[in-house]
Amino acid sequence: MPHILIVEDETIIRSALRRLLERNQYEVSEAGSVQEAQERFSIPGFDLIVSDLRLPGAPGTELIKLSEGKPVLIMTSYASLRSAVDSMKMGAVDYIAKPFDHDEMLQAVARILRDHRATSAAQPERSSAEGARADDKAADNLNGDIGIIGSCSSMLEMYSKIRKVAPTDSNVLIQGESGTGKELVARALHNLSRRAKAPLISVNCAAIPESLIESELFGHEKGAFTGASAGRAGLVEAADGGTLFLDEIGELPLEAQARLLRVLQEGEIRRVGSVQSQKVDVRLIAATHRDLKTLAKTGQFREDLFYRLHVIALKLPPLRERGSDVMEIALAFLSRQSKRINRDDLHFAHDAEQAIRQYPWPGNVRELENAIERAVILCESAAISAELLGIDVELDDLDDDDPYSEAHNPTSSTSMEPTEDLSLEDYFQHFVLEHQEHMTETELARKLGISRKCLWERRQRLGIPRRKSGTTAE
Structure with missing residues (x-):
């Protein structure tokens, strides 16, 4: 039975995730911080570490080197993808955005464990850390020599x-x-x-x-x-x-x-x-x-x-199925286009990063490259906004706040006590019902780290009625 370590400082999510994994035949241990995990467990002894990115004390990415090559899945509620991309570059095997569906988490866990077993079986003479470095080197060789960008599985x-x-x-x-x-x-x-x-x-x-x-x-x-x-x-x-x-x-x-x-x-x-x-x-x-x-x-x-x-x-695979690769490719295109016009100050504004992540890119990499070339040409400041990308994304659905805002801890309200039996769907439902009287739909979505469309879809699926209009101005 695979043994998974959860490192998460929010009791509600940690408990819900533990119950979810245990119901699906995984052995689970948990900690509220990197320091607690170090004190209580031998981290390399786990088959998988699932950790929040932002933790009290050291960030979740510290577990990447502490795991000595065992896969680390990073969870983040932030709308900005930059931190998730950075985590992947540091060696995280993947990331997942909160709040997530049960099936989404279970599929990610099963895939990561399967891939890690396959790598270990194919190259038993190498340690897991060496295997990861060799895979990265092979990918880098293709990237550098040929121009293929991407590190998803x-x-x-x-x-x-x-x-x-x-x-x-x-x-x-x-x-x-x-x-x-x-x-x-x-x-x-x-x-x-x-x-x-x-x-x-x-x-x-x-x-x-x-x-x-x-x-x-x-x-x-x-x-x-x-x-x-x-x-x-x-x-x-x-x-x-x-x-x-x-x-x-x-x-x-x-x-x-x-x-x-x-x-x-x-x-x-x-x-x-x-x-x-x-x-x-x-x-x-x-x-x-x-x-x-x-x-x-x-x-x-x-x-x-x-x-x-x-x-x-x-x-x-189409670009929409390549996870964090889309942002990695976008940054590479931005660098290339910036060199063409001799600028080194261009960067994506927060809403542009959100738009790049949320848009399905039906034209795939070619469409992404064209959108960034257009934005670089039209940009009059250092920050490239979502509007300049010229893609069909509702700007109201994008998170315009600082990714390191209180969105990370939407359960900080003292009226919401942790409940051991609370599932991830319960967590979503409790939060919406508690805060919708004094928050707009945009604010609710922002706090949960999702789009307004996603919020509406989850309301429909869970049968959560929207508050009466006029309670709070949008």
């Missing part, structure tokens, strides 16, 4: 797969929504392969007119069609000895798919208008945001080509 898993797949000549299919960085993964696979000194030829299949796609990919002979005044090598031939990256391969016409299949099966091409074939040595990496398996079933994509491509499949 799904991206660390992606880096591991890239390192395993890159040295081979296997075909790779990269799947993911538009703007997730599929070409960066293709470039990483090429740069870490034995073909790194040979060319990487990138082709966007959706950007070439259907009438020209075969000529562009496979070349043509003189007189092959009207306007072909001279023979020309195609992009597949240009990639000989290196890597051919076909982006949006789902847009490739069926005739071109048949020719591409021949390249993969026979290792040879035939230019348009030629009767002679020639050998090519090309590794193919393809990418798509479409479901090729479904397209194959409906006859829109060759099934035999799909299985040729699907030797190794890498799936990139």
Whole structure:
């Protein structure tokens, strides 16, 4: 049975969390501060430490080094993401915002314990601390050499797969929504392969007119069609000895798919208008945001080509599922854009950080980069506001107060006594009912560290009626 240490100075949350974890077959110990945890327990002996960020005395991040490599999950009620990002950089395995749902906490705990067991089993000769440092170093290598940013668990898993797949000549299919960085993964696979000194030829299949796609990919002979005044090598031939990256391969016409299949099966091409074939040595990496398996079933994509491509499949997560990576990527883009205009004083205002965290980014990394470039160009002061990002987020839902305000301790009211049986949902309900008579909805949401929309949704789910209008001015 995994043994978890909770370090939290708020009795209500600590007790509720302990009961939640014990009901789900975890052994739990608790402490109210880092000092108490040190005095009472051997911290490296736990399988997981769940700690509040802001504690009396030393902050929760002190437990990262005290845990000697055991995973630390940081809890924070602050609206600002900067402290959570800093925690991750210091070695925290993840963070979670308070108040959180039961399922959200249980999923995080299960995932962290599973990932830590897998890492320990795969590399038993290394200590947990060494393993964490090696993973960070591998991620940093990819970041520095290729430009992939992110340290969430799904991206660390992606880096591991890239390192395993890159040295081979296997075909790779990269799947993911538009703007997730599929070409960066293709470039990483090429740069870490034995073909790194040979060319990487990138082709966007959706950007070439259907009438020209075969000529562009496979070349043509003189007189092959009207306007072909001279023979020309195609992009597949240009990639000989290196890597051919076909982006949006789902847009490739069926005739071109048949020719591409021949390249993969026979290792040879035939230019348009030629009767002679020639050998090519090309590794193919393809990418798509479409479901090729479904397209194959409906006859829109060759099934035999799909299985040729699907030797190794890498799936990139959308930005909205990458947790704290979004802020890390945003800061990297801000630094890059600042250098372009020779400024070193630009930073995100608090509402901009909130907007970046809350917005779902349907256009993924590409949309984030464009929003930050726009904001940097339009910014007239050092602080970039949420409004300058030009994204569709309700500004009233953003927390505009200091992240280190009394929001950290919404239960400080003496009328709310800790109750051992209080669940996390009870905690939310008690707080709202107690304070809604003298707080606006915006203030309630701010104290709880959530948006007004989230507050409304929780009211609906828990059946908590909103106070009568007119009690307090919004």
